[in-house]
Amino acid sequence: MTGAMRAVWSSLTAGAGALGDLVLPRACAACESPDVSAGRLCASCNIRLLSLVALSYCPRCGTTVGPYLPVGDDGCPGCPATLPRFARVFRLGPYTNPLRGVIRDLKYHRRDTMRRRLGHMLGQLVAGGTDDGETAPQLVMPVAMHWRRRLVRGWDHARTLARAVARELHLPVGNELIRLRNTPQQAHLPRSRRIENVRGAFSVRKAKSLSGASILLVDDVTTTGATANEAARTLLQAGAARVTLAVVAKGEPPTAYAQHAAGT
Numbered sequence: 695m696t697g698a699m700r701a702v703w704s705s706l707t708a709g710a711g712a713l714g715d716l717v718l719p720r721a722c723a724a725c726e727s728p729d730v731s732a733g734r735l736c737a738s739c740n741i742r743l744l745s746l747v748a749l750s751y752c753p754r755c756g757t758t759v760g761p762y763l764p765v766g767d768d769g770c771p772g773c774p775a776t777l778p779r780f781a782r783v784f785r786l787g788p789y790t791n792p793l794r795g796v797i798r799d800l801k802y803h804r805r806d807t808m809r810r811r812l813g814h815m816l817g818q819l820v821a822g823g824t825d826d827g828e829t830a831p832q833l834v835m836p837v838a839m840h841w842r843r844r845l846v847r848g849w850d851h852a853r854t855l856a857r858a859v860a861r862e863l864h865l866p867v868g869n870e871l872i873r874l875r876n877t878p879q880q881a882h883l884p885r886s887r888r889i890e891n892v893r894g895a896f897s898v899r900k901a902k903s904l905s906g907a908s909i910l911l912v913d914d915v916t917t918t919g920a921t922a923n924e925a926a927r928t929l930l931q932a933g934a935a936r937v938t939l940a941v942v943a944k945g946e947p948p949t950a951y952a953q954h955a956a957g958t
């Protein structure tokens with residue numbers, strides 16, 4: 695069992711008993727089955743989550759790769775021609791259920807259980823993949839949301855997720871990265887327009903505090919990587935030494951993972 699899979703197992707009990715579960719009706723966060731076993735998921739979604747987390751993926755672009763394809767720090771054959779500015783990506787799995795439902799729960803319900811569970815799993819994944827002292831992150835930061843969107847939604851789910859990951863890693867959460875423009879959501883745009891849409895969307899305050907820092911950037915989903923890439927570019931330009939990305943899920947065509955995922 696890999697470190698990531700162990701983290702899923704241990705997370706089955708890590709969030710149990712949180713206040714949200716005591717006061718709200720219990721249902722599986724992914725398929726809404728009333729038969730919740732642990733960590734706000736039903737037994738079959740928990741098993742499916744394990745099979746997603748077990749998939750091999752490219753550390754540069756986050757895309758699922760076959761278990762026998764050797765993938766190094768240079769990336770996979772499917773990596774974009776211009777590699778992203780973040781040094782590597784950690785992900786729990788592809789953007790499909792139950793992770794799709796888990797992210798919906800994180801975004802639209804302020805429940806502690808799922809946030810703690812995701813923070814635990816992502817934190818363990820990062821801790822297991824960054825043994826080298828030079829590359830280990832020193833500061834956790836969410837991919838910043840524009841204040842207007844935060845006002846409409848009521849909270850910033852990427853920031854609450856970043857806090858949960860930081861707690862797991864015993865690291866501080868930085869607020870230096872800010873979003874200047876309230877850009878149209880990337881999901882509503884064709885891939886070709888996503889890079890242009892986020893160009894210049896971020897800025898930093900207190901740039902001095904970022905000098906030479908190794909930063910862990912946290913978000914719920916990455917698809918083309920354009921938003922995270924622009925955030926990483928902004929942080930590196932402000933003096934950060936290294937940016938690593940940690941996401942719950944990677945949006946990719948089902949053909950990328952269907953043949954490798956058990957039970958799909």
Ligand SMILES: [Zn+2]
Nearest residue numbers: 722725736739
């Ligand atoms: Zn379920």
Ligand SMILES: [Zn+2]
Nearest residue numbers: 752755770773
């Ligand atoms: Zn790749």
